[in-house]
Amino acid sequence: MMTMYSVIKDVCGGEVMRSFSFTKMHGLGNSYIYVNMFKECLAEEELSYIAKRVSNVHTGIGSDGLILICPSDVAPVKMRIFNSDGSEGKNCGNGLRCVAKYAYEHGIVQEEQFLIETLSGLVEARVFVEDGKVNSVEVNMGKPRLSRAEIPMIGKEDDIVVSEPIEFEGHTYYMTGVSMGNPHAVFYVDQIEDAPVTSLGPIVEKDERFPEGINVEFVEVVNDRELHFRVWERGSGVTQACGTGACAAVVASVLNGKTKRNEETVVHLAGGDLYITWKENGDVLMRGAAETICIGVYYY
Numbered sequence: 001m002m003t004m005y006s007v008i009k010d011v012c013g014g015e016v017m018r019s020f021s022f023t024k025m026h027g028l029g030n031s032y033i034y035v036n037m038f039k040e041c042l043a044e045e046e047l048s049y050i051a052k053r054v055s056n057v058h059t060g061i062g063s064d065g066l067i068l069i070c071p072s073d074v075a076p077v078k079m080r081i082f083n084s085d086g087s088e089g090k091n092c093g094n095g096l097r098c099v100a101k102y103a104y105e106h107g108i109v110q111e112e113q114f115l116i117e118t119l120s121g122l123v124e125a126r127v128f129v130e131d132g133k134v135n136s137v138e139v140n141m142g143k144p145r146l147s148r149a150e151i152p153m154i155g156k157e158d159d160i161v162v163s164e165p166i167e168f169e170g171h172t173y174y175m176t177g178v179s180m181g182n183p184h185a186v187f188y189v190d191q192i193e194d195a196p197v198t199s200l201g202p203i204v205e206k207d208e209r210f211p212e213g214i215n216v217e218f219v220e221v222v223n224d225r226e227l228h229f230r231v232w233e234r235g236s237g238v239t240q241a242c243g244t245g246a247c248a249a250v251v252a253s254v255l256n257g258k259t260k261r262n263e264e265t266v267v268h269l270a271g272g273d274l275y276i277t278w279k280e281n282g283d284v285l286m287r288g289a290a291e292t293i294c295i296g297v298y299y300y
């Protein structure tokens with residue numbers, strides 16, 4: 001049943017407050033507050049504000065952002081994702097695995113393979129179920145988009161960006177650009193521990209050469225099937241994991257001759273591992289965990 005802005009009266013001040021039910025979930029430590037929009041109704045103009053509020057570790061619930069699990073006209077379910085700064089993203093790999101788990105476990109879908117709509121298109125999820133619980137999910141993330149126009153990055157529209165020298169604050173770095181429905185800049189480092197995540201990350205994210213901002217990934221190549229990975233996410237800063245970022249890292253690594261097309265690569269993120277294959281037909285497959293942390297009611 002739809003609850004139109006559940007309203008409660010605060011017993012102390014008689015102040016009217018609104019509330020919604022939420023589920024906190026994470027994919028490898030990349031946590032979001034999930035709201036089931038089949039049941040709840042949040043005002044469009046308040047979504048950015050709510051994302052900022054719930055994400056705050058001290059005064060909210062604490063998360064990397066807000067994810068809405070919505071009805072769709074073209075799929076059984078649609079995902080919308082808001083970063084912790086309130087900006088709306090177009091895709092979220094860890095979010096997709098959690099949405100798939102939620103949709104299956106809450107009966108929004110009955111099949112183990114189904115479509116999810118995102119702002120950047122349709123993807124196909126497959127849940128792996130044991131005793132009625134989803135313990136991992138594979139998502140076909142579709143084809144990476146590689147042209148500057150698609151990333152987006154200023155410059156000659158059709159050109160791709162592979163190990164391109166680029167200057168930030170007087171230093172030259174080598175960047176590979178990939179869109180997985182959202183923008184990613186991939187940089188290689190010798191030692192993942194020394195990656196300049198918090199120093200270079202925010203500078204690259206906001207650089208004017210990326211008109212929509214960009215997610216920034218640092219990658220250490222272990223061998224042709226294994227990568228270490230750290231991320232500075234657009235709109236959320238350092239997170240434990242980024243699913244689309246890990247896919248971008250694998251695509252970038254194939255383009256740079258560091259890993260192989262059509263072979264599974266293990267990406268070690270701060271929060272755990274993802275298994276990613278850039279298939280011969282162009283699709284990127286991502287497989288990994290999705291976890292429920294808690295449920296609750298949020299008052300605002």
Ligand SMILES: N[C@@H](CCC[C@H](N)C(=O)O)C(=O)O
Pocket residue numbers: 030081083088089090091092093094095182183215233234235236239241242243244245
């Ligand atoms: N954590 C995500 C990506 C979330 C959106 C991103 N910060 C953006 O603004 O594009 C993932 O797992 O992919």
